[in-house]
Amino acid sequence: MKIMLVDDSRTIRNIQKNVLKQLGHENVIEAEDGVQALDKFNQDKPELMLVDWNMPNMDGITLVRKVRELDKAVPIIMCTTEAEKSRVLEAVKAGVNNYIVKPFTVESLGEKISQTMEKVAAKA
Amino acid sequence: MDVRYINPFVKSIANTFQTMCGLSINVEKPQLKSGDDPSSDVSGVIGFSGDAAGSVALLFNYDVASKIASAFAGTEINEDHDDFSDAIGELANMVAGGAKAQFEGLNISISLPNVIRGKNHNLSGSKSAPRLIIPCNTDMGTFYMEIGMVLTKSVAASQTAAVGASQ
Numbered sequence: 001m002k003i004m005l006v007d008d009s010r011t012i013r014n015i016q017k018n019v020l021k022q023l024g025h026e027n028v029i030e031a032e033d034g035v036q037a038l039d040k041f042n043q044d045k046p047e048l049m050l051v052d053w054n055m056p057n058m059d060g061i062t063l064v065r066k067v068r069e070l071d072k073a074v075p076i077i078m079c080t081t082e083a084e085k086s087r088v089l090e091a092v093k094a095g096v097n098n099y100i101v102k103p104f105t106v107e108s109l110g111e112k113i114s115q116t117m118e119k120v121a122a123k124a
Numbered sequence: 125m126d127v128r129y130i131n132p133f134v135k136s137i138a139n140t141f142q143t144m145c146g147l148s149i150n151v152e153k154p155q156l157k158s159g160d161d162p163s164s165d166v167s168g169v170i171g172f173s174g175d176a177a178g179s180v181a182l183l184f185n186y187d188v189a190s191k192i193a194s195a196f197a198g199t200e201i202n203e204d205h206d207d208f209s210d211a212i213g214e215l216a217n218m219v220a221g222g223a224k225a226q227f228e229g230l231n232i233s234i235s236l237p238n239v240i241r242g243k244n245h246n247l248s249g250s251k252s253a254p255r256l257i258i259p260c261n262t263d264m265g266t267f268y269m270e271i272g273m274v275l276t277k278s279v280a281a282s283q284t285a286a287v288g289a290s291q
Contacts, residue, residue: 008236009210009211009213009214009217010206010207010210011193011196011197011207011210011211011214012214014197014198014199014207015197015198018198054217054234054236055236056236080221081217081218081220081221081222081224081234082221082225083221083222083224083225084224084225101221101225102217102218102221103139103140103143103144103218103222104143105143
């Protein structure tokens with residue numbers, strides 16, 4: 001499975017990559033902002049996206065809206081410090097499938113990823 | 125600075141460091157920033173805007189910062205590592221985000237992280253927002269959290285009016 005990690009922090013992307021590796025996913029594409037992610041999305045067609053909210057050039061919520069104009073189905077998990085209920089609702093409205101608040105444990109991130117994949121598989 | 129705004133930061137820093145670094149923090153009493161404050165070698169700074177203005181900064185010496193960045197990233201990250209500043213900035217980001225979520229009813233935005241490096245530097249803030257220094261003791265050494273935050277005029281006025289009406 002091809003998974004895209006979108007976060008301006010390389011440290012966070014590396015932590016996410018390690019979690020994905022533990023789950024058996026090593027086919028990872030990285031982007032450090034929404035603009036780069038959108039370019040790579042068109043080229044690489046990821047099958048799951050983990051998206052940060054606050055990023056330079058294009059933020060995560062804008063990216064989610066733009067991705068949803070192109071693809072209604074690709075599962076998107078928002079992974080962000082934005083923890084307010086209003087933010088979660090805004091993200092869900094924009095089209096995210098799951099939401100995880102930073103700081104996160106490796107276990108909780110793994111669970112969210114597995115949970116999202118299971119839901120998507122059940123719908124298919 | 126209103127002391128009610130300190131607890132969200134204290135809770136958030138404890139949660140962030142425990143969750144991401146497996147590190148317990150023993151927070152000392154906040155002190156008003158004076159001219160005689162501890163200097164640092166690397167500072168991760170996040171600004172606030174919206175209903176509140178100001179910033180929160182995490183101030184480290186290189187030794188403590190390297191140990192904490194390594195615990196966070198799960199790999200050795202010293203001050204010369206490409207991801208050193210990124211790790212410090214992201215920790216500051218998580219602390220700011222966690223605190224922001226606890227300010228119910230306030231619409232606050234946080235900036236992207238800024239990381240300042242330089243042996244023995246000090247941060248200067250706006251005089252309109254008194255700044256507090258909070259020593260944070262850990263098994264990896266002591267670092268400091270510096271907070272300066274004020275409500276914007278319109279929000280402060282509405283809160284004062286609400287308090288007045290309830291009395």
